[in-house]
Amino acid sequence: MNQDYIVPDKWSIIEEGFEKGRVKSSESLFSIGNGAMGQRANFEEQYSGPSFQGSYIAGVYYPDKTRVGWWKNGYPEHFAKVLNAPNWIGIDVFVNEEGLDLNTCQKVSGFRRELNMKEGWYQRSFIALLQNGIKIKVESTRFLSLDLDELGAINYKVELLSGAAKITFKPYVDSGITNTDANWDEKFWKILEVEAEDNQGFIISKTLKTEFHTCTFMQSELKLNDTKVSGDFQKETTEDKVIFTYTSNAKEGDVVSLMKFAGYVTDMNHNQSELISAAKAVLTKATETGFTKLLQDQKDAWAKIWEMADITIDGDIKAQQGIRFNIFQLNQTYSGKDERLNIGPKGFTGEKYGGSTYWDTEAYCIPFYMATKDQEVARNLLTYRYNHLEKAIENAEKLGFSNGAALYPMVTMNGEESHNEWEITFEEIHRNGAMVFAIYNYVRYTGDFEYIPEKGLEVMIAIAKFWHQRANFSKVKNKYVILGVTGPNEYENNVNNNWYTNYIAKWCIEYCLEMIEKVKDGHKEDYNRIIGLTRINDEELIEWREVAEEMYFPYSEEHGVFLQQDGFLDKEIIPVDKLDKMHRPINQKWSWDRILRSCYIKQADVLQGLYFFEDHFSKETLEKHFDFYEPLTVHESSLSPCVHSIQAAKLDRMDQAYEFYVRTSRLDLDDYNNEVKEGCHITSMAGTWISIVEGFGGMRIVEDQLSFHPRIPDGWQAYSFKVNFRNQIVKVEVNAGKTTFKVEGDQSVLILVKGKQIEVNPNESVTV
Template sequence: MNQDYIKPDQWSIIEEGFDASRVKSSESLFSIGNGAMGQRANFEEQYSGPTFQGSYIAGVYYPDKTRVGWWKNGYPEYFAKVLNAPNWIGINVKVNGEALDLFNCKSVEDFRRELNMKEGWLSRSFKATLQNDVQVAVKTKRFLSLDLDELGAIRYEITPLNTDVSITFSPYLDAGITNEDTNWDDKFWDVSRVSQEHTQAFIEAKTMKTNFHTCTFMESQVFVNDVFVVVNPEIETTSNTIVFSYSKDIKAGETYKIEKFGGYTVDRNHEKSQLVSASKEVLSKARDLGFLGLLEKQMHAWGNIWDMADITIDGDVRAQQGIRFNIFQLNQTYLGKDSRLNIGPKGFTGEKYGGSTYWDTEAYCIPFYMATKNQSVARSLLEYRYNHLERAIENAGKLGFTNGAALYPMVTMNGEECHNEWEITFEEIHRNGAIAFAIYNYYRYTNDYSYIPEKGLEVLIGIARFWQQRASFSTDKNKYVILGVTGPNEYENNVNNNWYTNYLAQWCILYAIENINKVESEYHSDYSRIMNKTKLSAPEIEEWQQVADNMYFPYSEKHQVFLQQDGFLDKDLVTVADLDQSQRPINQKWSWDRILRSPYIKQADVLQGFYFFEDQFTQENLERHFDFYEPFTVHESSLSPCVHSIQAAKLDRMEQAYTFYLRTSRLDLDDYNKEVHEGLHITSMAGTWMSIVEGFGGMRIVENMLSFTPKIPKQWQGYSFKINFRNQILKVYVTQQETTFELEGNTELQILVNGKLHVIASKKIENVSE
């Protein structure tokens, strides 16, 4: 049974009624971020029930020492952790000396929490009866500014209902925090100074080992019935906390309000010695604008994002809510402003998985950012990997590869591998292929070839060298094989000849050779520079070609399908439909040994290859493989339903495509995998966007043009999306009766619709229904 407490709404995530058992899940679902920092939706006031406190600063991490049963050569030294940062949101509340704590109140009524995605803010309201029988009404609103991305703002209001009271607001900063997922209970932060100046407070701290210097800051003002009042606070400091306490006698029916500004300045953006002064500058801007002025700017900034990124769905509120939630969280996590950053699988919503960068970025996220931002944002994501090429070569060298072979890490913060599960770190090498595919995908979509001679070709050469060395020649098969890998389906480890991995390896080599030849003929100076730098020779390229031309692919003549890997048919092939539902999800119910021997597929594996390289397979081929593998797929990876939705739509199985779409779009909202309390699945959310644009919209690049094969689920009256294609903004609107296109800009655009050429005129709505 999936959770169903989130109220259907087109623009908001809404929870009604307080339930302590849902607090951790809601802390994930209502998370907020602005690309530079983010936080789980923890209560501002103290909460003594089960909670997962989390505030995070983009790019700030700690190298937690690897924890393994025994050491193996090549193991990463550390498992990089997204660091729980000093907490600035806290505002403890006392009423007649009694702490407001929803876990200990006599009653909590009319509890309502809302994440307004259209305007980018989080609110909460409730009535509570404290242990001392005082009844209060509380309203809060907070947001992380998109315009001033080092700043967050909170407005907290409390109204006593049944008696006059004394209320104390105690806004604080706390650097004495730890990670929920620490391996060794290490101390992550070293506080150097706690200080205050008038109404402002600062905690300067640096991370242990990585030496990121930060300043956490706050400033508060209090009001009675919206009138500013001067209250001299009591100030308490410890070695890692500072608390200001503002006490005031409040009559029944009056409202006592605090507005708190806070956030972080970091030495990634400022000189270490200037962090406090930079914080003061941010607070000065915040004071000048005020809470409402900042909120107005926030609404405007989110309006600009939605103008380009929104997908509308008519007639299906749950589907509409799902896609907007996914788009909102992607934009909260990464806005493309800083090429040093990437898109972590949990974003700013939790700590699981560690690291900031997985292959998810290249496989799923780049298409979303290319189409809803511009090509410079996508190019920044590609350059992130180019900037880590030397580290990728070092990573491969640690495993015994030579001659500039590059193995990009499974998980990284700075280019070094920092994941420490053996089968993922050393076997899941298909991530190299996703990075090469992203270069191809970027050029295919933008028509910007310049990245390849400038930077991308060096990446492709390093990856091709890795594949040539990683393959070994089987005299028995008279083919090159790739042994001991884990494919995208992580429910099978240490397998031989995973089809997807072998296919990617072959494709990477051929694509590298193709681009070496193109750069040689068209970009002479770049070619000379790259050849001098990489020492690449014609005999080496011939060795690559030999591997690619003779790659082995396991195949079943009986079933007429490529096998996921050698030996797949030796498994007990019981489909998911015949699996006792009480055993789901198997990753929480079964031993790992049992999972590895089962036929069950965590996520698209062979079908992931068919998605990437669909031009190389017929529709009949896809149908046969879909029908063979989907019945064994448990979709217990967030990255699985979107690929299946796209392919079901291509096969015109709209009911199945719709079901998979709902699963990918509401994966976290409905907690399909029973793990949302740990954080959201951010990178798979880009796959949700693809399931509409590429799945139902059928968007592809064909003959260097945009191509659409629009379809619509029967549950929808219509849907629309915008894409930025080579700096032309095209809006697509599909209904049950027709498809229309609207083009912004001043030049026309040629597109294919169901295989036929159409010319879309500028600033006109074109109906291309057939």
């Protein structure tokens, strides 16, 4: 564990005491968002110390030109990335002309910040002794409205603790920003218009290349001891900034505060020529509602989210804080309202990975959104990929595939591949399988088979065509093989016959063939439409089946396990616990060459397949593979501990399951991988939720029914969660000696508990 400064608390993330060395980490951990926009927890006032400024708008991106030393045919031209958007939180503060800057103050005391997850607001307070000898107390409260998702609000208070002084606030919006991760140190925005009117400021800007038009806006109001200060204020505009200046003379004990409403409107949702009008409408609504009522509405909106999504844990405050932090960040990142949007690995907390969509959404996130929201939210995530099918076919064509074969991108904003590391972009083709698994997972959970003839089967067919073409027949092995790939374990590149990739390819083909027959029998009109679109024929389907039936899987008779890839046993097999801790994490201490030659596994690979398809294998098979591969796994991917936690729980190894759960739930809070300053691991947070619901709770779908096998870690008195199963809310409460089920809906639900069926009637509890 690399850090331990977050105060344990059931509902809040709290930091006490100011240390310059952890500012960037806290900027990530205390980030806020509302699905439409988000921002790192940067200070409103100026700060001259190391900081990572970041504000982001969902769906607004830039194709940053690829930078590689040696160009290869097929490389994407660009790396799509979420943009650091114009900054609207800024409020420069001056006390008798001296700027407030925590990096240069004589003394900072009483520093505290809190991210209140229950109510959805962020607050920071401290006492500062300035160089001029004046002492002030500052309290700033900030939130991004869930109800008015184009609006943010700040209430910034300065209390004068000594003498008399002139307090000056300079709120601003600033378009002169850059991305920390820019490939060529370019600016990504062109400023079109800067306007100040009354106490409102507007900057119209557009992204270069993609031409998203955005209006960043603000409105401010000054108060002295809660009384509005009317009178003159100064306005200043530059080529990229709007600045207002408000001044008030204060005496000891006075509180001078600035109320600031601000945010973004974009041409994704408004007419391009009416952005300032749209911004004014948001400000009018905010002013009419007022800060206090907006904050109460925020609390009510979060209460509604928690009513369904909360997981309670009794007896382990750090575990409780960890799971709520994960659930909170997931809901800040994606609301499910807009099928054009998706979930980036860093959400709104940083720029690493470009803020784009990865296979994480299908493999890890869909179960969380499917079970904690209406099923339409998960359907929107599937539709996002359906809408990108043409681009996926284009991506495959660029690599030489034909006949409508699709390769979904490793990284994307608009369906086009935009990742430029060869071993990831062109070898990590297993992501295609996650697209199909997500459809299967959605249908088995929701019972919404209609999605398959409506949209899903077209995606499956295009992916089956890809696997058919990507596999080739080996005369030596007398089997079909898949060469030159990277599996989920990214510490092995360009390997042959990665077991997970081969297995999911085989499964995708077989599931597609099964669904073709099912749609043919029950949805004739859709079947004819899809056959017309995809031009598949019986001969092609026979070839697919042959590839699936004759797929090769590397296996070790000596160890009795499937091998991660053909050459895995050529490596020197040394368990991780024999590795000097000075070498960890190896991705920061070793050369890439050394990593590739080692036996060390970044994340679940063979075990990922045994997680997805556990009903294909016995518990004994899982145990044998877990015992072989886990000791070689360094868990240097955020997606690794959750899968291992679930499998350890299934194997009744609860100490190990709990250890992995803590690691996934507090990955960022405790900064296990020493990288939280770059942003939080949002998509893996869905894996944390799965660790409890599928791991400890043992939830599965068995024979079209909900099934549970509850277990509880030592030290926990109880835990509970809810799932929305086919529009019936099922609440599960697990204690050391019993489990209670309750249905909040209008229909009875049949539930399997350790293989035995019970019936739970609406609004009744059944204890097992």
